[in-house]
Amino acid sequence: MRSEDLFAAEEGVISAAEELLANGRFADREDRERFADLLKNYQKLFRTTRRLMRLSDRNEQQLNAMSQEQRRANEIIAHKNKELEALSNKLSKYLSPQIYHSIFTGAQNVEIASNRKKLTVFFSDIADFTTTTENLESEELTTLLNRYLTEMSRIALEYGATVDKYIGDAVVAFFGDPETKGVKEDARACVRMAVAMQRRMRELHSEWLELGAERPFHVRIGVNTGYCTVGNFGSDARMDYTIIGNAVNLASRLQSHAELGGILLGHETYSLVKDEVAAEELSPIKVKGIAEPVRRYKVLGIYDDMAEEGTVIREERDGFKLMLDLTKQNRAAAVEALQAILSRLKE
Amino acid sequence: MRDRLEIKATSRTPSVAFDFAANRLKIAGESYPEDATEFYGPVFAALDNYLSRLGSGVCRFDFELIYLNSSSAKAVMMVMDKLDAAAKKGASVDVYWHYDGEDDTMQELGEEFGEDLENAKFHLEKMAG
Numbered sequence: 001m002r003s004e005d006l007f008a009a010e011e012g013v014i015s016a017a018e019e020l021l022a023n024g025r026f027a028d029r030e031d032r033e034r035f036a037d038l039l040k041n042y043q044k045l046f047r048t049t050r051r052l053m054r055l056s057d058r059n060e061q062q063l064n065a066m067s068q069e070q071r072r073a074n075e076i077i078a079h080k081n082k083e084l085e086a087l088s089n090k091l092s093k094y095l096s097p098q099i100y101h102s103i104f105t106g107a108q109n110v111e112i113a114s115n116r117k118k119l120t121v122f123f124s125d126i127a128d129f130t131t132t133t134e135n136l137e138s139e140e141l142t143t144l145l146n147r148y149l150t151e152m153s154r155i156a157l158e159y160g161a162t163v164d165k166y167i168g169d170a171v172v173a174f175f176g177d178p179e180t181k182g183v184k185e186d187a188r189a190c191v192r193m194a195v196a197m198q199r200r201m202r203e204l205h206s207e208w209l210e211l212g213a214e215r216p217f218h219v220r221i222g223v224n225t226g227y228c229t230v231g232n233f234g235s236d237a238r239m240d241y242t243i244i245g246n247a248v249n250l251a252s253r254l255q256s257h258a259e260l261g262g263i264l265l266g267h268e269t270y271s272l273v274k275d276e277v278a279a280e281e282l283s284p285i286k287v288k289g290i291a292e293p294v295r296r297y298k299v300l301g302i303y304d305d306m307a308e309e310g311t312v313i314r315e316e317r318d319g320f321k322l323m324l325d326l327t328k329q330n331r332a333a334a335v336e337a338l339q340a341i342l343s344r345l346k347e
Numbered sequence: 348m349r350d351r352l353e354i355k356a357t358s359r360t361p362s363v364a365f366d367f368a369a370n371r372l373k374i375a376g377e378s379y380p381e382d383a384t385e386f387y388g389p390v391f392a393a394l395d396n397y398l399s400r401l402g403s404g405v406c407r408f409d410f411e412l413i414y415l416n417s418s419s420a421k422a423v424m425m426v427m428d429k430l431d432a433a434a435k436k437g438a439s440v441d442v443y444w445h446y447d448g449e450d451d452t453m454q455e456l457g458e459e460f461g462e463d464l465e466n467a468k469f470h471l472e473k474m475a476g
Contacts, residue, residue, distance in 0.1 A: 044463065048424060051459055052417045058452045059416060 010046050017042070096162045099241050102178040114231025118183050119176035120190040120269060121248050122161065123222045123255035124152070124197065126169040132215055144208060145169060148217070151200055159193035164242050174243055177230045187225050187272035194221045194263045195302055201261065222255025224248075224266035246289065253287045254296055263299035270297040278303055278312065278325060300327065352393045360386050361412065367397050370404060374426075375411035383418035387425075394429055403437040406430070411445040411474065412453065420456070427460055427467075434466035443470045 017039045026032035092100045126132075126148070133141050145168075152171050156163050160181075161173040173193075175186035198219065205216035226247025232239040250266055258264040270279055278300040284293030303323070306312035313324040324334050356362035361376035372394070380386040398406075408430055415423065427442065434440040442464060444457035454471070461469035 047459065047463070048421070051424075051456065052420055055415070055420050055452070055456065056417045059414075 007046070007050065014039070014043060014046065095241070096164065096173075097157060098160075098162045098178050114229050114233070115177075116227055117177050117180075117230050118226065119174045119228045119230065119243060119247070120183075120187040120223060120225040120272075121228065121243065121251035122171070122173040122175075122190055122194060123251045124171045124194075124219050125255055127218045127220055127260050129169040129217070132217065147207075148204070151204065152197055155193060155196050155200060159189050159196065161190065161193055165240075174228070174230075177243075183225065184272045187223075187269050188276060190223055191263070191265065191269065191273045191277050191299065192302060194223055195299065195305070197221065198261055198263060218260035220255050220258040220260065221263040222251045222253065222258055222266075223263065223269050224251035224254055225268040225272060226250070226266070249289065250287060250294065253285070253294070257285055257296065259298070265297040265299060267295040267297070270295075276303050277301075278306060278327075300325075352390070354390075363390055365390075365393060365397070367393075370401075370406045371409075372397075372406065373409040373411065374423075375409070377414040378412060378419035378422075379414065379416040380419070383416075383422055387419075387422040391422075391425065391429070394426065398429055398433040398438070401433055401438045403439070405439045405441075406433070407441045407443065409443045409445065410457075413447060413450075424460065424463070427464060431464050431467045434464075434468075440467035441470060442467050443472055445472045445474045448473045 017035075021032070021036055021039060026035065088104065095103070133144065136144065148169065149166055149171070153163060156171070156173050160179070161175055162177060162179075164172040164174060166172075173190075175190045176183065180186055181189070198221065201217065201219050208217060224247055226245070228243040228245040228247050230241075230243045232241050233244070234240050247266075254264040254266055264282075265273070265277075265279060270277075270281075273279075279297040280300055281295065281297050284295050287294045300306075301311070303312055303314055306325075306327075307314050311326050313322070313326070315322040326334070350366070350368045352363060352365040352367070354360070354363035356376040359377070360380045361374050361378045363374055365372045374390075378386075408426070410423065412419075412423070430440050430442055442461075444460060446453040446457050457471050461471060
């Protein structure tokens with residue numbers, strides 16, 4: 001319906017009133033003037049009504065256009081978000097989940113900056129990886145290496161490690177940043193992780209032999225706790241979230257001195273975990289850049305695991321602590337020692 | 348009487364700059380207040396007060412509105428009526444309606460407002476830029 005038709009009745013009233021004003025007979029001049037004034041005001045009100053209606057229609061039209069535009073913008077945003085999500089999923093595989101999370105939640109700025117923190121640093125490396133795999137085709141080598149790194153990363157994630165990087169077959173990880181459960185718990189989690197990795201490695205030996213590796217792989221692990229500088233290093237264009245410092249170098253050295261399939265701890269790590277980790281101190285080693293010989297500890301196992309296996313007897317309560325390592329102590333000697341204690345107790 | 352009435356613009360209401368001493372009054376911006384009476388009430392009161400003393404003085408009123416809802420349009424028409432009434436009483440009133448060159452509706456609206464003025468002088472101006 002045209003707007004003219006909408007107002008046909010009002011326009012009819014105005015025409016009739018105008019005709020009456022032109023030809024009508026009024027009682028007196030005053031009545032005529034009142035009628036003329038009334039008509040004028042009616043005409044004005046009519047104009048106002050049409051004007052407001054037009055304005056209202058225009059505004060509604062604009063609102064609809066804006067709402068359509070908004071819908072289109074939302075669709076574009078949703079599409080872009082999906083693209084961004086897919087991209088960020090791809091990118092996340094190049095970052096440790098903790099680092100990824102802290103960057104994407106805004107907890108950490110992507111800028112050249114660093115902090116000093118006490119971290120427990122983990123280094124692992126497959127002994128003689130190159131010679132062990134030199135006869136393999138590149139596809140086989142890739143499958144082998146990826147299988148190994150996938151397994152190790154899964155364990156690292158399970159224990160809450162921040163995987164810093166892979167250097168060929170070597171894995172560098174740390175505990176204590178960007179999330180920490182306290183220095184002691186971080187160190188314990190790291191050693192538990194190292195033990196779990198070695199256990200898994202033993203399980204994987206047969207699988208790898210089937211895949212064509214001539215000799216089973218053995219991993220050396222070094223763990224050390226100390227102050228490190230952690231943060232973004234590099235340039236504004238390309239940066240790496242990593243750790244540097246003597247404590248890091250020492251973890252690497254400990255790894256290179258570890259036995260095949262073994263875990264070596266630095267002194268501070270050992271102090272933090274000794275309540276739950278059985279370890280044997282080995283002769284100190286000289287390390288480049290450190291004046292004093294470095295104390296090192298070979299991990300024998302986790303007491304809880306050893307107790308389950310029956311190689312350790314542990315009893316702990318308030319004011320009483322018993323730890324019997326049957327790998328070091330034969331049963332007869334242990335019984336003798338305990339009986340001596342019992343006799344003293346009964347005195 | 349106060350020399351000025353200044354109201355800063357918000358996302359929903361226009362700025363009001365009434366410089367009574369200089370006889371320059373202006374309303375600019377977007378107008379779709381939640382409550383048009385609440386917003387325009389003090390504006391009308393100040394304008395009435397000013398116009399009641401204008402006598403045969405000179406006054407310039409500028410509208411620079413980009414968007415207005417129906418209530419605001421009614422308020423603008425009421426301002427126009429007040430200005431026209433003051434002109435009828437002898438004041439020299441100039442009303443400037445500034446419109447965005449790309450907004451036909453605001454131009455048409457201005458033209459129609461101008462047609463309603465019988466005594467005040469009306470000027471339709473395209474906004475610069």
